[in-house]
Amino acid sequence: MSESKSMNMIGALNQALDLYLERETNAVILGEDVGHFGGVFRVTAGLQEKYGVERVMDAPLAEAGIAGMAVGMALGGLEPIIEIQFADFIFPAIDQIVNELAKYRYRSGAQYAPKVVVRTPYGGGIRGGHYHSQSPEAHFVHTPGLRVVFPSNPYMAKGLLLAALECPDPVIFFEPKRIYRASQGDVPLEYYTVPLDRAWTMRHGEDATLVAWGAMVPICLEAAALAEGEGYDIEVIDLASLAPYDSATVERSVTRTGRLLVVHEAPQTCGFGAELVAGVQDVVFPYLEAPLRRLGGFDTPFPYTLESHYMPSADRILFELRELIDY
C-alpha cells in the first residue's frame, strides 16, 4: 500500500497539478492570479515557485485570450492547463472553447487535436449571487468535442484530474468550490488516475437510484442516509463524467431499483438531468415503478438572498424520493 494522507480537495488538485507538471515538461498553467498568488482558491499554490514563470503564467484579465492562447499553445506542442477563475466567467471564452477547441480535431480530419484542460470552480452555496454560483455544464455537454468531468471528493479530484491531463481530448473540469475545503479524505500521495467516462456507485441500495455529480454527490449521500432512517434503501451514483457519460451503470441500477431521481444545481430545463432521463429510459422503461424524475435548480438566474431555497437540499431530495417510492 502506498502512503496516503488526509487532505481537502484543494490539496488533492494541487498535488495532481504538481505531479503532472513534474512528469510532463510540456505542461503549462495559464490563468488569472494563478502564478505568484496561487489562484484565488489556492489550487495552484506553490507551482510557479517550483516550475517558474514560463510554465505557470499569470494571464491578463481576458478569458477569451486565455482559452485562445491555450488552443494555440496546444497546436504548438504544449499541454496547457487553464484556470477560469469562476465558471461564470467562462462565457467570454465560449467562442474559443465551443467553436475552436471543441471542433479542431474534427474539422482538421484529426491532423490537429489541440488538447487543453480547462479547470474551473463552479456551483452555488457560497453566497455568490448570479455570477459566482452558476453550473454551466449543459452548454459544454451540448458541444460535441469536449469532455466534461466533475470530481466529488478529494480522491476523485486528484485521480480524475490526472486522467484528464493524460487524456488526448479537451476536458472541461468543473471543480465544486463549495466543498473545496469542506470535503476531506484520504488521498494517496503517489501518481494515480481515476478513469474518465465511467460512473461510480457510492452507495448500494434497492429502492431508488439517485444520480448526481460534483457538489450534489455528498448532498445525495446525506439524503440517502436520511432516507435510511425512514426505512428506504437508496443507491447513489456519482456520474463523474457527463460527456461522454456512463449510462450503462445508471441503467443497471435503475433496472434493479425501478426508480430514478437525477439531482443537479443548474436550472432544470435543458439541464443534464433532461438528457440522463431521456438517455436511459429506452433501456429501463420496462422496469420502472415510477416516472423518471429530475430535481434541478429553478429556471431562474442564481439568486443571492434566497439562495437556500434555490439549492437542492437533502431534505428536498427526500421529499421527492418519498413520492417516487410511494408512487
Add this chain to the structure above:
Amino acid sequence: MSGSADTASVGATKAEFPEVPFAILNADGSCDPEYRELIDDADVVRVLQTLWLNRVIDQRFLKLQRQGRLGFYMTSTGEEATTIGAAYCLRDDDPIFLTYRELGALLWRGVPLEMLMNQLIGNGQDVNKGRQMPIHFCFRDWAVPSISSPVGTQLPHACGFGYASRLRGTAQVPLAFLGEGTASQGDFHTALNFAGVFRTPCVFVIRNNGYAISTPESQQTASESLAIRASGYGFPGIRIDGNDFLAVINAMGQAVERARGGGGPTLVEALTYRIGAHSTADDPSVYRSADEPERWRALDPLERLTAHARWRGLFSEEDERAWRESCEARISALVTACEAWPPPPLETLFQDVLRDPGLQLRRQRDRYLAYLRVREPDAHEVP
C-alpha cells in the same frame, strides 16, 4: 506605475483634446489660481463630505462583513477622487455604468443611503429584490444601470447608450468606469472601437489602481500607458493623477463637454491605488508588501483635498470631526434599520425572469411550495 508626465494628453490625440495637466494640487494643498475656479467653495465642502461618508460606509461595511452580518464587501478607499470626481462632472440624467468599486459616484449622484444599504444587506426593501451580491447596485431613478460581476461587459453598453442618446436627442453622456485589469478584456477593445467608429458620446474612465486582484498592472499590459490605446481607436486618451480631485474634474469636465457637444468619446486613465484588499475574500499580504499601501497613503485623495480645503479656509478640523461623527451616527442608525427588514418574499425568487413566469417555472414554483407546505406549514405564505 509610471506617469508623472507634466501633461496628460498622449500620442496622436493631443490635437483633439485640449492640453490638461496631469496634476493640479500642490503638496501644500494650494493650486494655480487659474484652476481654483474649477470648483467653488461650497462644492469643495460637499465633495469632502461625500468622501468622508464614503470612507465611513466602507469601514463600517467591512466590519459588518467580518462580523458575519454581510455576505461580502469591496472598498474603494484611495480611489474616491476619481469616482466622485468623474460623477461630479455629469448631469443628473447622465447614466453611470459602474463596476463594484465606485460607491463615491453613487453618493455624489445622491442615491439615498438607505437604498444603498438595503442592497448591501439584500433585504426585502432592496429595489433589486435581494438578487445580487452586495455592491452590485442598480438604481434606475438615478440613471444607474445594473452592475454585473463579469468585468468589462458594461463598456459596450455605455457606447450603445451614447448612440441612443444622440439618435433620440437626449444629450445624455454615459460614463463608464473600469479597472486597469479590465482593459485587457475583449469587451474593452470592442467598446472603444465601436465608440470610435460611431463617434458615440461617452467617456470611459480607467481607475488604474495598480492591481487586478493579485495581478499587477505590469502583467496586464506591455504598454507604458493605457490612455494611449485610445489613439488606436481614433479618439483622445488622457492620463491624469486620479488622486487629485481637481485634475480629475478638469479632465473629466472637458471630456464630458466634448461628448455632449458632439465631439465623440474620450478615454481617461486615472492613476490611483487600491489601498484596501481587492475584496473581503482577498488577502493582499500574499502579493504586495505592507509598506506599499502606506506609501500611497501619502497621496491619499482625502488628505489632498482636505489640504486644498484648508488652503481655501474651509472645512476646519472641527468641521471634519463633527461631520465624521454625524456620518458614523447616521450609518449606525441606518444599518440597524436596514438589518431589521425581512428578506425578500419567496415569490420574488420566481419573478422577473421573463415578464411573466413560463409554464415550466410556474410548475417548479408550485412544486416547491407544495414541498414547503409539508415541511414548514406555517413558514411561507403561498402567493
